[in-house]
Amino acid sequence: MAKPKVWYENPPGAGPPQGLYTHVGFVQGGTLAFIAGQLAVGSKGEVIGKGDFRAQFRQVFSNLRDVLSGMGPIAVRSSNSRPTSCTARTSRIS
Secondary structure, three states: OOOOOEEEEOOOOOOOOOOOOOOEEEEOOOOEEEEOOOOOEOOOOOEOOOOOHHHHHHHHHHHHHHHHHHOOHHHHHHOOOOOOOOOOOOOOOO
């Protein structure tokens, strides 16, 4: 069996990736895209909403929208636009 083609991209319009991440990893053979590493970081790499969960949440989903938009038509075919549930929990480490 042939080894699948794998490549990584940072789509146009997405902010700079943080750490060792790229925004999207692709595996060809359908085309399956894995999106990871979305943080509350603006287009110039600055932290958005420090101490403000709502602002951070909005920024993360804005970044996700930018990544999907930068992927072009492939995002329309492969994304699930139904909302999913999200639970946020905070804890204090002593």
